[in-house]
Amino acid sequence: MDVLLPPHLPKVYGEVMSEMPRDLYIPPDALEIILESFEGPLDLLLYLIRRANINVLDIPMAPLTVQYLAYVEAMRKHNLELAAEYLLMAAMLIEIKSRMLLPRIPRVDEGEAEDPRAELVRRLVEYERMKAAAAKLEELPQAGRDFEWVTVWIADKVVKRQPEVSLHDLQVAWLSLMKQVKIHQHHKIHREELSVREHMSLILRRLQGGGHMLFEQLFDLTLGAPGLVVSFLAMLELAREAMVEITQSEALAPIYVRLPDAVTL
Missing domain, CATH: 1.10.10.580 (Structural maintenance of chromosome 1. Chain E)
Known part of the structure; x- marks a missing residue:
């Protein structure tokens, strides 16, 4: 009776490898993880929000903070230089998450408690608008990339030059x-x-x-x-x-x- 092997088992010189060789050496840096490049912490947050299909006006801070810190930790492990603004945003997310766990004190004048996410939402909305406007500007024709300038020189007065005597x-x-x-x-x-x-x-x-x-x-x-x-x-x-x-x-x-x-x- 033929035995069906799983399709994911690798073959070396036509022979199926059912287990990892004992003398196989894998260098520590053989596996390289390539992270997305972001223009800043707001860009990273917006990427996480859009990837999870979350409404920017109602952000679940707990999972978002966990994913953000995971990205920051991955960049730190791969010896990437972290800007101070990334660490500042991490501290801000942790603060918002902590404030979300505390009971909200309503305002005396408005009668409604302030949402700790309000400032972050405002910054994300403004950044998304600026990013969309920058994308529209990038689509416009640019000199040197999409076309070249043509310069035409027109002389105001043409002076007939006499040939020089050689x-x-x-x-x-x-x-x-x-x-x-x-x-x-x-x-x-x-x-x-x-x-x-x-x-x-x-x-x-x-x-x-x-x-x-x-x-x-x-x-x-x-x-x-x-x-x-x-x-x-x-x-x-x-x-x-x-x-x-x-x-x-x-x-x-x-x-x-x-x-x-x-x-x-």
């Missing part, structure tokens, strides 16, 4: 001048002293009338290559000292030179 543009203009000077070059042999400061003054006098002048118009092609070199050095020195402005409307466009507004001769 060194390559000056090099191309210089090579163009060198090609032209070869055409107008006169074969003269003489020695003359050329001054960069003097050519700087000549360029400033040509620009004194105001307005823009073409880059090429500021050079005297009859001076030959040495004169053009000195004039070009004078132009670079004026630009370095911010005594002239060199502009260009677009890439590969003609280069213009003019006096800044702050420069007066």
Whole structure:
């Protein structure tokens, strides 16, 4: 006759274990109890009340105090740091429980004895309202969690910036001048002293009338290559000292030179 074994008996390698092995060692911390996380003593009390389906206006203090103290003791045994408010609430529950056992003295003005649970009920009702309001606020869309802010920058005034004159543009203009000077070059042999400061003054006098002048118009092609070199050095020195402005409307466009507004001769 087959013997039916209880369905809860464990099996190891296909063999049923009817009793616990004698040499089995279970560490003390092998069984870990996970408690609910509460935001405070009122949250714990509200959890116990709702779990037991108790009316918050008529709280049975004896079983509630026992369950609360059991939770506090469990947290203490598992080395959890208890806040002072948990211990204060435990003392308050014990006091209310003790007052419930004593005969109530009616008030002279109202003729009705004060309920020791009144203050606790008031705090629980207010906490439940605040918790419900916080849950509704949490359901609202939040920036960074449900959506992201999009920022659009609108400029009040758009200023068209002229392209800056690069060194390559000056090099191309210089090579163009060198090609032209070869055409107008006169074969003269003489020695003359050329001054960069003097050519700087000549360029400033040509620009004194105001307005823009073409880059090429500021050079005297009859001076030959040495004169053009000195004039070009004078132009670079004026630009370095911010005594002239060199502009260009677009890439590969003609280069213009003019006096800044702050420069007066």
